[in-house]
Amino acid sequence: MSTKDEDVKNLSSIINAEEICDLITLLTDITLLMREQLSDIFAPPAIGQSSRNFLPLETVTAEHTKDDFSSKIRGDGEIKGKFKETKATFYPSENKLSTPKRQQLERDCLEFFDKWRESVMSHVYTAIKVPGRVKEHQKDMKFSKRIPRIENSSETVIIKLDSRNFAANTTLSKLNPPISTSLSSLPQEKRALISHSVLLILLSLEKYMAPSRILLINLTSSLHLPLNFLVKDEIKVAQSLLGAVEHMSGTEETEKRGRENFISRRWKAGLAGVAGAAVIGITGGLAAPLVAGAIGTIMGGLGLGATAVAGLLGGLAQSSVLVGSLFGAYGARMTSRAIDSYAKEVQDFSFLPVKSSISQEILQKDHRLRVTIGVSGWLTDKEDVINPWRALGQESEVFALRWELEALTNLGQSLESVAKSTAWKIAKKEIISRTIFSSLLLALWPISLLSLSKIVDNPFSICMSRADKAGTILADAIINKSQGERPVTLIGYSLGARLIYSCLMSLAERRAFGLIEGVVLMGAPIPSNAAVWLSLRSVVSGRLVNVFSTNDYILAFLYRTYSVQYGVAGLQSITSVNRVENIDVSEIVSGHLRYRLAVGSILEKIGWENIYLEVVAMEEKTLAILKEKENNEEQNRGEKIVSEDESLQAKSDTQKVEASHFESRKSKPIVRL
Structure with missing residues (x-):
């Protein structure tokens, strides 16, 4: 592929400047919402929702x-x-939600989130040509009281749901309702490409953190894409990253990088538990064109060029050392x-x-x-x-x-x-x-x-x-x-x-x-x-x-x-x-x-997400058999108990009759002839 062709296939050539601004606004809205939800964890339960932890x-x-x-x-x-003693000690001060420890935990939690958010938005600005005015606007919005507008659930359009993932997609819509954005009206191919590009940008952090994945779930929902699209995209990206570096050989480069920086030293130490590490192969700068080229083909005809992919992935596209670190020494x-x-x-x-x-x-x-x-x-x-x-x-x-x-x-x-x-x-x-x-x-x-x-x-x-x-x-x-x-x-x-x-x-x-x-x-x-x-x-x-x-x-x-x-x-x-x-x-x-x-x-x-319904059907069949067996045993046990009770009652009645008869005989005078 020529340089000219690659330059055409970058994100800014597929979505225009206005849509880029909308994307930045959407990502800002999502992270603001995530921060609000995080802060909400530490708030007392809503009025009418009991804070007690056990039923009275x-x-x-x-x-x-x-x-x-x-x-x-x-x-x-x-x-x-x-009972009085238990009741008195059961709800100790309603758990004292407002304590110094809770407040410190909240500060630490929000501090981590803010650092993660700052890193994400910084990589987004670097990977996408964002107008300066938009950057300034987003900075003003960072800690604003602006609340993202959540779409009405009836307006949400989920595309191509298969029966296997219907429940997961329904849950996605309920737990992560879409945020209103004009990007949702774009053709499906463009929306898919936007989601794919943001995934690559998040991977450029050289780690795929849990909040990054939650950000993508919210983005997928807001773009009216099914959750299964994100899942399949993750699989394709993982296989492309691993496939591009699997057969490389770069022992000399590894040793050189081990002398130059701490990352490789840590990586080499991690290889201690990997059988046949030399076969896996580790290299440095040779990875970029292969990794970028492999990932560029994921989206088919509307895929990104190798240069664009390399720009989105950042350092991850240039080092299989980092790829290996991402996957935990290739899973070893x-x-x-x-x-x-x-x-x-x-x-x-x-x-x-x-x-x-x-x-x-x-x-x-x-x-x-x-x-x-x-x-x-x-x-x-x-x-x-x-x-x-x-x-x-x-x-x-x-x-x-x-x-x-x-x-x-x-x-x-x-x-x-x-x-x-x-x-x-x-x-x-x-x-x-x-x-x-x-x-x-x-x-x-x-x-x-x-x-x-x-x-x-x-x-x-x-x-x-x-x-x-x-x-x-x-x-x-x-x-x-x-x-x-x-x-x-x-x-x-x-x-x-x-x-x-x-x-x-x-x-x-x-x-x-x-x-x-x-x-x-x-x-x-x-x-x-x-x-x-x-x-x-x-x-x-x-x-x-x-x-x-x-x-x-x-x-x-x-x-x-x-x-x-x-x-x-x-x-x-x-x-x-x-x-x-x-x-x-x-x-x-x-x-x-x-x-x-x-x-x-x-x-x-x-x-x-992603449950094998065939296995679930087998589980349900097994549970049904066990339940039927339990019911039969319970019925038989009940009949046995009833039978035993009837026998005991009959024996008791007999004893009562005999005792009554004996007493009546004792009470009657003896008549001598």
């Missing part, structure tokens, strides 16, 4: 008060006193033994690729611009480390975290033993009559159930402790960029959710913002108070989802010895912190053990 006992037990529970409270002074850091250095206090800590085979070629094809880590909460089989995460699509690079294999297997076996026991099934009915919350608050557990505690309490306590340690180790790995410079999504159930909670708390304590894109916590044995969830929310740039079930009696029983006065996230919604999504899956999850089999169904329900 009076509300929870309203249906059972007259017949079952209030009489016990009125009649038992000890229980009544305990996630699976190499170097990760063991973080995991001295936890056994079996490693990342297992969910989609890839052992073949290096397949692994290379699986690399993406985003990373998703699934964390299981207990195991009944070694395959349970990976199997629950099969529903996650290939649009993100998916790993399963293997941790504490032996401890989690012991817990899984203990939980199954309890769940299948007759004592649990009988006790469950008694708990239901009181409601799960009253049992938690007043520690009123059936004696038959308490006898089972020795089976599960110790394994659960061990796993809780190790989940906290493993979470800190995961935070270390993420901060030290085991995933490269890519955003991470964390999904976990049960103690896997506890591990993620520990990870996020560690990240918040160390002010490690911009690393986590999204989080889903299912059946989490963690507190629900504001202080905790404020910290969690501060380090998650995108969606933070709390999945809970009011039918999770096992979780309530297991968590009874912990700080129940601060609530249990896996049993209730989180209303004390803004921008936390609460999903009630009581209809899907009939008990704690169901989470392992319902991950795909839950993710589809919440409109998560």
Whole structure:
């Protein structure tokens, strides 16, 4: 391609000066909105939205008060006193949202965001020929009170939605409503090219941070493009970057750069865990024409020329060292033994690729611009480390975290033993009559159930402790960029959710913002108070989802010895912190053990991106079979109980008749003939 042809195919030749101004305005509006949403996290909940973190006992037990529970409270002074004590300490000063620690966390969080925003807009101005008057105008808008105009949802046009991604696109529109812009009326090809160009500009930061991805999601929504377009574009860009540098050989250049700058020294150190690093090949300035040329073909006939792509990518187009750093040494850091250095206090800590085979070629094809880590909460089989995460699509690079294999297997076996026991099934009915919350608050557990505690309490306590340690180790790995410079999504159930909670708390304590894109916590044995969830929310740039079930009696029983006065996230919604999504899956999850089999169904329900519907269908079929089996067992057990009750009643009636007959004989005078 000639220089003249390349010059024609740059962004400024495809969209005019006015449209460039509109693009700058739109990006400014989006970042202003993102900052406002970030600040809103630290604001008290809206009027009418309770800041309390657990349902009041009076509300929870309203249906059972007259017949079952209030009489016990009125009649038992000890229980009544305990109820008053629990109620008094349950809402400690409404969690004191306005504290110095909260204010410092808010300042640090906003300071990080402002630095990121400044860097993004600076790269935008450099990559696109922006008129000077527009730059000055945008600077004036930086911290203005101007509120971007959100389009009415009825005006939004989503193009070419396929059934697989319909839920995700619907969720995109609800969570990220489009901002009004004249760019939405451009032809689809131009809108797609604008989104593609902004992605390249964000990659020129030499890291793909979580807020950068949220910016692109908002841009995609405002341009009336489906979320799937952004996802596919990310995949194509990732493969083009990796493909352009895969077969290069530049050992001498690497050694030279290692002597000249710190980046290469850090990169070379990172290669310690990469098998066959010399085969991968690293080079310096030779990368630019290949990388730019490969990416320039992504958009087809309306693609950008190599010169334009190189300008948008900046230094990333000129160094495969930076490309490798972006992908975490081409993904090797996630699976190499170097990760063991973080995991001295936890056994079996490693990342297992969910989609890839052992073949290096397949692994290379699986690399993406985003990373998703699934964390299981207990195991009944070694395959349970990976199997629950099969529903996650290939649009993100998916790993399963293997941790504490032996401890989690012991817990899984203990939980199954309890769940299948007759004592649990009988006790469950008694708990239901009181409601799960009253049992938690007043520690009123059936004696038959308490006898089972020795089976599960110790394994659960061990796993809780190790989940906290493993979470800190995961935070270390993420901060030290085991995933490269890519955003991470964390999904976990049960103690896997506890591990993620520990990870996020560690990240918040160390002010490690911009690393986590999204989080889903299912059946989490963690507190629900504001202080905790404020910290969690501060380090998650995108969606933070709390999945809970009011039918999770096992979780309530297991968590009874912990700080129940601060609530249990896996049993209730989180209303004390803004921008936390609460999903009630009581209809899907009939008990704690169901989470392992319902991950795909839950993710589809919440409109998560790129879920394999085929896997979800298999999960739903399995759950339906189990539910039918449970119903049959319950019916048979009910008939057996009725039969036993009838037999006991008949025996009792017989005894009464015999006793009555005996008494009547005793009362009659004896007549002697």
